[in-house]
Each structure stands twice: as structure tokens, then as C-alpha cells.
Amino acid sequence: MPMLADPSQRYRPFKPLPFTDRTWPNKQHQKAPIWLSTDLRDGNQSLANPMTNSQKLRFFSHLIKLGFKEIEVSYPAASESDFNFVQDLINNGDIPDDVWIQVLTPARSDLIRKTFESLKGAKNAIVHMYNATSCLFREVVFNADQEETIRLATTHTQLVRELAEEYSSKYGTNFRFEYSPETFSQTEPAYAVQVCEAVKKAWLSGSGSTWGDGRKEERIIFNLPATVEVSTPNCFADQVEYFSTHISEREKVIISLHTHNDRGCAVAASELGILAGADRIEGTVLGNGERTGNVDLVTLALNLYSQGIPPHLDFSDMFSVIDTVTECTGLPVHPRHPYAGELVFTAFSGSHQDAIKKGFEALQKRQAAGDVHWELPYLPIDPADVGCTYEAVIRVNSQSGKGGIAYIVKQAQSLDLPRRMQIAFYKVVQSISEATGRELSVQDITDALRREYHVGGAQFDGRIVLRSYNLTDSITDGTATPADTESGPDRQRTLTAKLLVDGVVRHISGTGNGPLSAFLNALKFGLGIDLAIREYSEHAIGGGSDVKAASYVEVIPPNADSKDKTQGGFWGIGVDPDITGSGLRAVLSAANNSIGKSELKGAAFEDDEKKLNRMQ
Numbered sequence: 227m228p229m230l231a232d233p234s235q236r237y238r239p240f241k242p243l244p245f246t247d248r249t250w251p252n253k254q255h256q257k258a259p260i261w262l263s264t265d266l267r268d269g270n271q272s273l274a275n276p277m278t279n280s281q282k283l284r285f286f287s288h289l290i291k292l293g294f295k296e297i298e299v300s301y302p303a304a305s306e307s308d309f310n311f312v313q314d315l316i317n318n319g320d321i322p323d324d325v326w327i328q329v330l331t332p333a334r335s336d337l338i339r340k341t342f343e344s345l346k347g348a349k350n351a352i353v354h355m356y357n358a359t360s361c362l363f364r365e366v367v368f369n370a371d372q373e374e375t376i377r378l379a380t381t382h383t384q385l386v387r388e389l390a391e392e393y394s395s396k397y398g399t400n401f402r403f404e405y406s407p408e409t410f411s412q413t414e415p416a417y418a419v420q421v422c423e424a425v426k427k428a429w430l431s432g433s434g435s436t437w438g439d440g441r442k443e444e445r446i447i448f449n450l451p452a453t454v455e456v457s458t459p460n461c462f463a464d465q466v467e468y469f470s471t472h473i474s475e476r477e478k479v480i481i482s483l484h485t486h487n488d489r490g491c492a493v494a495a496s497e498l499g500i501l502a503g504a505d506r507i508e509g510t511v512l513g514n515g516e517r518t519g520n521v522d523l524v525t526l527a528l529n530l531y532s533q534g535i536p537p538h539l540d541f542s543d544m545f546s547v548i549d550t551v552t553e554c555t556g557l558p559v560h561p562r563h564p565y566a567g568e569l570v571f572t573a574f575s576g577s578h579q580d581a582i583k584k585g586f587e588a589l590q591k592r593q594a595a596g597d598v599h600w601e602l603p604y605l606p607i608d609p610a611d612v613g614c615t616y617e618a619v620i621r622v623n624s625q626s627g628k629g630g631i632a633y634i635v636k637q638a639q640s641l642d643l644p645r646r647m648q649i650a651f652y653k654v655v656q657s658i659s660e661a662t663g664r665e666l667s668v669q670d671i672t673d674a675l676r677r678e679y680h681v682g683g684a685q686f687d688g689r690i691v692l693r694s695y696n697l698t699d700s701i702t703d704g705t706a707t708p709a710d711t712e713s714g715p716d717r718q719r720t721l722t723a724k725l726l727v728d729g730v731v732r733h734i735s736g737t738g739n740g741p742l743s744a745f746l747n748a749l750k751f752g753l754g755i756d757l758a759i760r761e762y763s764e765h766a767i768g769g770g771s772d773v774k775a776a777s778y779v780e781v782i783p784p785n786a787d788s789k790d791k792t793q794g795g796f797w798g799i800g801v802d803p804d805i806t807g808s809g810l811r812a813v814l815s816a817a818n819n820s821i822g823k824s825e826l827k828g829a830a831f832e833d834d835e836k837k838l839n840r841m842q
């Protein structure tokens with residue numbers, strides 16, 4: 227049937243609880259909840275191909291590594307393999323002493339007994355029993371009224387209690403009890419409290435037992451599921467706060483939430499539910515689970531982390547988390563999955579990239595001044611905290627801008643292009659990106675820079691290549707002096723350069739008040755390339771004995787207006803261990819770009835390779 231023009235003919239709106247005493251909107255998260263992973267139960271039962279026992283074991287070990295202390299490992303009555311998995315964990319000593327395994331059973335006596343058998347020999351175990359309590363389930367699934375539904379819960383709670391006492395004395399197991407009024411969020415709130423009161427009474431009133439005296443590890447767990455998410459998260463939070471404030475002996479109760487993501491709001495519902503009084507959260511790592519999944523514990527934990535609250539779960543190696551989850555469940559992780567997707571720390575768009583690049587520069591300055599707080603445009607947490615590098619932070623396509631491209635050049639090649647050169651190179655990259663219609667890799671951009679500015683190896687050389695040069699000082703009366711001996715207004719420098727011009731060795735020579743002007747004169751008189759410098763800058767690359775200099779130069783024809791920077795010049799880059807060398811190479815790089823295919827003037831000083839070799 228197509229979508230209805232008037233969906234109210236088929237769907238009724240959720241009726242919110244008339245609850246006005248809510249306090250949760252004014253609260254803030256203070257600490258992490260108790261976490262329970264149900265990857266091996268709710269996560270597993272929803273897979274087309276449930277996990278094998280070895281996959282479950284791998285997943286279990288990873289959950290331990292992440293820091294989970296409560297793990298729902300199975301629905302032991304479902305199958306022999308579910309049953310055996312619990313026994314294998316116990317018998318093989320795979321469960322650390324401080325970890326509680328949890329197992330799920332329906333309120334059915336045969337299945338409860340089977341569930342207890344699976345726990346033989348366990349040190350710590352939470353027995354989790356459920357029955358649905360909503361009107362729809364009472365009528366349609368159980369054909370039971372409210373009283374009968376309460377009786378179903380309480381009689382089976384008593385059975386759990388008896389078996390817990392028996393197994394505890396036989397095997398020394400520490401037992402805790404969790405009860406879920408399944409479909410809680412669709413159950414009348416007062417009735418959900420009534421069911422749980424009856425279950426609590428049944429659990430706490432066993433003869434001769436010390437259980438349930440309010441000590442932390444013995445509190446009964448009431449797990450309130452949004453079995454199907456049917457309302458906005460604020461309505462769910464109201465239901466949780468209502469439960470938390472109406473259940474008696476609140477100090478003897480742990481309130482747990484188990485949200486599903488049918489409306490896409492499981493994270494929000496759980497977060498607001500914590501503000502509303504919940505102590506514990508059940509969910510799965512990366513959100514696998516029935517239908518749209520259980521709440522994603524990675525997102526919940528890292529949301530807390532981003533607020534400066536220790537989540538007590540360690541996601542600092544997100545790649546291994548992704549590997550474990552995808553290899554065990556066979557499900558992919560969406561590229562935009564919060565904190566874990568391959569694109570979530572990546573910006574393609576120019577204005578984002580520009581802000582991130584500036585943000586990193588500002589961050590470095592703040593860090594140098596001792597402020598270690600993370601504050602960076604578009605990146606809520608430091609990707610490095612979850613094991614990602616900064617390489618993926620900026621990626622380039624036709625939506626990218628100069629800032630992002632300059633960031634990549636700086637990261638990949640340690641070249642800090644001056645602002646106007648960034649604009650020039652951006653146009654180069656943009657035209658490649660538009661022509662190819664695809665994302666450009668770091669290698670594509672590096673190659674484009676090398677081709678454009680003739681740096682980085684013989685295959686990128688331009689028509690003119692600097693082979694060697696010699697610089698001498700003179701004063702204007704023509705008396706040659708050794709380098710570095712003279713300075714001042716009369717100082718002149720003469721540069722002789724050996725070049726390869728269109729494959730032919732050439733020598734040129736020129737004089738000026740510095741090496742660059744001497745070189746420009748040599749190019750002018752030797753090769754007929756007449757250029758003036760409009761902008762020059764340089765910086766060091768690296769440090770210690772490996773330090774190099776990088777120079778950037780923009781040249782213009784001598785008759786161009788050097789102040790009118792809208793008239794584009796030709797840019798060049800030079801990298802050399804020596805600052806003079808890098809400057810000369812930058813000028814030559816720009817000169818190469820200025821000449822295009824035009825014919826150059828003949829040799830002015832020396833063009834005979836043999837003569838040259840003799841001279842050297």
C-alpha cells in the first residue's frame with residue numbers, strides 16, 4: 227500500500243505521560259553509567275547468521291579489553307550452542323573475577339531451569355528474566371489481564387530466587403537478579419511500577435536470605451526497555467523519571483535502560499533517561515541489535531568523553547573495535563557512524579577545511595602556551611584519542627578550498643605555502659579535480675605540486691634545471707672580495723650558474739645586490755627571461771643537521787604593476803639544504819612557469835660541457 231495522504235487513518239500518536247514534576251531537563255551528566263554489553267545476546271539474536279562460538283569468544287575477549295564489567299553472554303535456553311558457550315566461558319576460565327556474565331530467560335520455568343544449568347560453576351552471574359507488560363502484548367501474545375501478568379512475573383521471580391539460592395550454595399556463585407518489564411515504554415507507567423513492586427517484593431522476601439539489603443552489588447536491577455522506540459526521547463525520559471520516583475526503596479534498585487533505535491533516537495533517549503534517574507545502560511558496541519539496533523555504546527561513551535567525563539570504556543583503538551564487530555557480525559560500519567565511521571573526522575568542503583587548518587594552527591599555539599583543552603572547528607573530539615591519524619581529516623574533491631589543500635601540502639611535504647600561492651595552487655588542483663570528477667588523494671596533490679613547481683625529482687624538472695652555482699662578492703669598484711667579508715650599500719654579488727636548458731648545458735652570469743637579483747640578471751642577459759620578484763618568503767624544514775630551507779617566490783614581468791596583486795604572477799618553490807640554494811631554485815621554478823614554450827636566448831657565457839668540466 228502506498229503512503230497515505232492522511233496517515234492518522236492508520237497511525238495513532240503516542241500519548242505522553244501527563245507528568246509535570248520532571249526534573250531531568252535541568253540536569254547534566256556527571257558520571258558514566260554502569261554499562262552492560264548485550265552484543266552476544268540481543269546483538270546475536272538479530273543476525274541472519276548468528277555468531278559461531280569462536281566469534282563469540284573473540285567478541286567477549288574484546289569486550290573485556292574495552293573495560294566492560296557486565297556482559298550479557300547468551301540466551302542459554304535458545305539452543306545447545308548458546309548453552310555451551312556459557313559453559314565453555316566458565317570452564318575455560320575466560321571470565322575475569324571482576325566481570326559479571328548475564329544470561330536472559332523468559333518467565334518460563336523450563337527455560338529458567340535450563341538457564342541456571344548453563345551457569346554451573348560461574349563466579350558472578352546476573353539472571354535476567356523478562357515478560358512483556360504492555361496492553362498489546364497482554365491481549366495479543368499472552369491473553370492475560372494485568373493481574374495474571376503480574377502473577378507470571380512474580381511466580382517466576384520466586385523460582386529464580388529458589389534456584390539462585392540452590393546454585394549459590396552448591397557452586398558458590400554470586401547471583402544478582404534483573405527483571406525487564408519488556409515493552410516498558412508502551413506499558414501504562416503506573417502499571418509498570420506495580421509489576422516491578424510485585425517482583426521486588428517476591429525477590430526480597432525470600433526466607434533466611436541476606437539478598438537485597440541495599441548493598442550495591444545485590445541491588446535488584448529493573449531494566450526498562452524501549453523494546454520498540456515509539457516516542458520522542460523526552461517522553462521516554464518522563465517515563466523513566468516517573469518510574470525512578472515512584473518505585474519504593476529506590477536505594478535497593480538499579481534502574482537500567484535498554485533502548486532500541488526504531489526512530490533513530492536511542493542515544494538521545496538513553497542520555498535523557500540517565501538524566502531522569504537511570505544508573506545503567508544496556509546496549510551494543512556500534513549499535514547492532516534487533517531491527518534498527520540497540521543503543522550504540524560507542525556513541526554514548528564518547529559523547530560523555532567529549533564532555534570531559536571518563537566513560538570507563540576504552541575506545542582508543544577504534545580500528546580494532548571495528549574489525550571485531552564487523553568480522554564477528556558480518557555487518558558493515560556506516561562511513562558516517564558517530565566516532566567510528568571512516569568519514570567522521572573528514573572534511574571535503576572548503577570552508578570546513580579552512581576552519582580546521584586555522585584551528586590546528588591556533589591549537590598548536592595554545593598548546594605551546596600550556597592550554598591543552600581541545601577546541602577545534604568541526605571536530606568535537608581529537609581523532610587521535612580514538613586511534614585515528616590526522617591524515618584523513620582533510621580530503622580533497624571539487625568542493626575543497628585552498629585552506630584544505632594547503633593543509634595537505636603542509637602535512638605531506640612540510641611546505642607552508644604563502645597565502646596567495648595557496649590560491650594559485652588551489653586553481654591547479656580544482657581543475658584536476660573537476661576534470662577527473664573524483665576525490666584527489668594525497669599522492670595526486672603531491673604530484674600536482676611537484677609537476678606545477680618542478681620540485682621533488684628529475685621527472686618533474688622544468689625546461690631549465692640548476693646544476694650548480696658559484697657566488698662571489700665584489701664591491702662596486704669591481705674589486706673581488708671573498709664571500710662574507712663585505713656588506714653595506716656598495717656590496718655586489720656575482721652569480722655564475724651552470725644550467726641545463728632544454729637538455730643543453732649552459733652557463734649564465736649576472737650581478738646584483740643579492741643572490742636573487744644577481745640570478746634574475748643572469749637569466750635576463752643569459753636566456754632573455756626578464757622577471758622581477760613580487761613576493762618572497764622562506765621557512766626551515768626539519769631541524770638539526772637535516773634542516774632544509776624552503777623558499778617561495780612570485781615573479782612578474784618587469785613592466786607589470788608589482789602592487790596590483792590581482793594581476794597573477796608566476797609562483798615557484800625551491801627546497802635546498804642552503805637558504806641561497808632554495809631561493810635560486812624557487813626563482814628558477816617560477817621562471818620555468820613563466821616561459822611556457824617560448825624560445826630562449828642563445829648562450830651568453832659558456833655552452834661547451836668540456837670547457838666547463840675543465841674549468842671546475
Ligand SMILES: CC(=O)SCCNC(=O)CCNC(=O)[C@H](O)C(C)(C)COP(=O)(O)OP(=O)(O)OC[C@H]1O[C@@H](n2cnc3c(N)ncnc32)[C@H](O)[C@@H]1OP(=O)(O)O
Binds near residue numbers: 268301303332408
Ligand atoms: C525483546 C527481546 O529481545 S526478548 C528475547 C528474544 N530472544 C529470543 O527469542 C531468542 C531465543 N528464543 C528462542 O530460542 C525461542 O523463542 C525459545 C527457545 C525461547 C522458546 O521457543 P518455543 O518454546 O518454541 O516458543 P516460541 O518462541 O515459539 O513462542 C513463545 C511462547 O512463549 C511465550 N512467551 C514469550 N515471551 C515470554 C516471556 N517473556 N515469558 C514467558 N513466556 C513467554 C509466548 O506467549 C509463547 O507462548 P505459547 O506457545 O503458549 O503461545
Ligand SMILES: CC(C)C(=O)C(=O)O
Binds near residue numbers: 408
Ligand atoms: C529482553 C528485553 C530487555 C529486550 O531485549 C527488549 O525489550 O528489547
